[in-house]
Amino acid sequence: MGIHALLSLANLAANQLLVIDRNGNVTIINAGEAVPEGAVILDPNSNNLMPEQAPLPLAQLVDAEGNAQPITDDIEQILAALEEGADPTALGEEFATAAGGLTGSALSAAFTIERDGAETLASTQFDTSGFEAIGLSRTQSLSLLNLLQAPNVPVLPEEPTVILVITVDAPDNTNDTTPTITGTTDALAGSTVTLVVTDANGNQQTLSAIVQPDGTLSVDVTTPLAEGSYTVTATVTDPAGNTGTASDKGSVDVTAPVITVDAPDNTNDTTPTITGTTDAPAGSTVTLVVTDANGNQQTLTATVQPDGSYSVDVTIPLAEDDYQVTASVTDLAGNTGTAIDNGSVDVTAPVITVDAPDNTNDTTPTITGKTDATEGSQVIIVVTDAKGDKQELIVTVDKDGNYSVDVTTPLTEGDYQVTASVTDLAGNTGTATDNGSVDVTAPDAPIVSLQGAGSDDVYNKTEIGDDNSVTAKVTLAAGTQVGDVLVVKDGAGNELFRGEVTAEMLTNGLNVEVPVVGTPDEIQVTAQVTD
Numbered sequence: 001m002g003i004h005a006l007l008s009l010a011n012l013a014a015n016q017l018l019v020i021d022r023n024g025n026v027t028i029i030n031a032g033e034a035v036p037e038g039a040v041i042l043d044p045n046s047n048n049l050m051p052e053q054a055p056l057p058l059a060q061l062v063d064a065e066g067n068a069q070p071i072t073d074d075i076e077q078i079l080a081a082l083e084e085g086a087d088p089t090a091l092g093e094e095f096a097t098a099a100g101g102l103t104g105s106a107l108s109a110a111f112t113i114e115r116d117g118a119e120t121l122a123s124t125q126f127d128t129s130g131f132e133a134i135g136l137s138r139t140q141s142l143s144l145l146n147l148l149q150a151p152n153v154p155v156l157p158e159e160p161t162v163i164l165v166i167t168v169d170a171p172d173n174t175n176d177t178t179p180t181i182t183g184t185t186d187a188l189a190g191s192t193v194t195l196v197v198t199d200a201n202g203n204q205q206t207l208s209a210i211v212q213p214d215g216t217l218s219v220d221v222t223t224p225l226a227e228g229s230y231t232v233t234a235t236v237t238d239p240a241g242n243t244g245t246a247s248d249k250g251s252v253d254v255t256a257p258v259i260t261v262d263a264p265d266n267t268n269d270t271t272p273t274i275t276g277t278t279d280a281p282a283g284s285t286v287t288l289v290v291t292d293a294n295g296n297q298q299t300l301t302a303t304v305q306p307d308g309s310y311s312v313d314v315t316i317p318l319a320e321d322d323y324q325v326t327a328s329v330t331d332l333a334g335n336t337g338t339a340i341d342n343g344s345v346d347v348t349a350p351v352i353t354v355d356a357p358d359n360t361n362d363t364t365p366t367i368t369g370k371t372d373a374t375e376g377s378q379v380i381i382v383v384t385d386a387k388g389d390k391q392e393l394i395v396t397v398d399k400d401g402n403y404s405v406d407v408t409t410p411l412t413e414g415d416y417q418v419t420a421s422v423t424d425l426a427g428n429t430g431t432a433t434d435n436g437s438v439d440v441t442a443p444d445a446p447i448v449s450l451q452g453a454g455s456d457d458v459y460n461k462t463e464i465g466d467d468n469s470v471t472a473k474v475t476l477a478a479g480t481q482v483g484d485v486l487v488v489k490d491g492a493g494n495e496l497f498r499g500e501v502t503a504e505m506l507t508n509g510l511n512v513e514v515p516v517v518g519t520p521d522e523i524q525v526t527a528q529v530t531d
Helices: 003-010 072-083 093-099 129-133 138-149 503-508
Strands: 016-020 026-030 040-046 056-062 068-070 166-169 180-185 192-198 204-210 216-220 228-237 243-252 259-262 273-278 285-291 297-303 309-313 321-330 336-345 352-355 366-371 378-384 390-396 402-406 414-423 429-438 447-451 469-475 485-490 495-500 510-515 525-530
Touching: 166 228, 166 243, 180 192, 180 204, 180 228, 192 216, 204 216, 259 321, 259 336, 273 285, 273 321, 285 309, 297 309, 352 414, 352 429, 366 378, 366 414, 378 402, 390 402, 447 525, 469 485, 485 510, 495 510
Parallel strands: none
Antiparallel strands: 016 026, 016 040, 040 056, 056 068, 166 180, 180 216, 192 204, 192 228, 228 243, 259 273, 273 309, 285 297, 285 321, 321 336, 352 366, 366 402, 378 390, 378 414, 414 429, 447 469, 469 510, 485 495, 485 525
16 A cells, blocks of 8 residues: 555545654644654645646655655655565665665655664564654654554544634624624634524524624524524534534513603792603613703703612703603613603792771771682781781682681780781792771760750740751761761661761861751750761
8 A cells, every 4th residue: 555545545634634753643733733853744635736636645754954855755665665575675776765775855864774674563564664764763664554554444543623613692682673693703704604593482593694704704683583582502514514603692672661750840949850760770871851931951861770760950940831851761772761741830929919907896807818829729817916916817719819817816906917928839929918907995976066046955946947957066076087987867866967077077077957857845966986
């Protein structure tokens, strides 16, 4: 068997070499790996310059300088001689170097083969002197001859398993139900990667990707994945049959986070605190857009707390009236939840009036008033009498904006003051004040004198006159004031005069004509002043 046949039986893969070191160890290496001095390199796939011919096997011996010297022909001649039972040292002059001559085609003269120095290894019954002559050690020669001696295909050392490196990336927390699966591998460009994708419902789909020149791979999932976790297993096989496998887990999330927002309503705070809740993870950012009554916008951000709450103060004072807040939060998968709420800013105090009765003899007068505060609002009334004693009253505004309440503790005579206040829903307070007075002391009675009765105080027919009336003069007492009410009545109770006291009356009194009916024994006239 020649070296060509020997190497063809090895069935080495592309770029693989058979190496026999000086200790006779047989190994398989990849082309380009370091080879020790004195090792024999057997290459079954050496290049051939003739494209139409198959590659020729090549044998080389590594010299002291690390250079590989060709010994293919030398070994061929020795193997041929051994197979024919010839003496390898008795080859013709043309092949003398192959049998241990002083020089060889690629070797320095290191050995001289002599018959009496030849050795036959008992374990093989092969004479190794010919191989030693070209630079092989005895153990190398034995290993080479053992390969030749084998009746069947030589049993080579088991080739080390080559595991291709591959990575795969299954997007996590994505809202894309057909995500792009990517990865890398050291498999040759053009190799096919098979990916098996299993979604949260157990549905599987098989995808294929081609390895790019830079070692990357990429493929889109074709059938939308169910929401939840999914797995991807990627397998690559190169032309030599080597494989590599990698797995990764991802997740699909197409559900937007839930969020609420609370924009304070009826507030007198122009920079109110906006609050809300969300099921987005703690640390997520909530973006809030606030638009006031004038259309001015400002954007705020808040961080979600561990309990799911968030809050932020408006930074730029809002215009009075309605405003709107839009809050949004985006989860890790890119889903956005949104909530809207309306609020209002009111910095105008409600209008209120109060009426404290003046010149009243009622020590528990009724306090009344009006306001534009909403129905049901409470009016707080503080009454301070002439002695400084205070009492607080509370009354509710009716549907017409009116209110009314009686003083509960009798007031001291004299002036008193009433302060009424009402607070609207926004917290603005309107206030009004009025003064009144309590007078429970009756004024002195007026003096009534009948005029024209003569010295005898008895009216005769002439004094009564044709109009059947006499004159009564009412003189007002000290203390009577303008505005007091004067009532004059005859003996039968008929009102002869009712009216307010004037300054003229205070100075000159009031004359009242008193009708005389029939022949009365006397004429009675009464006058009363009410302050």
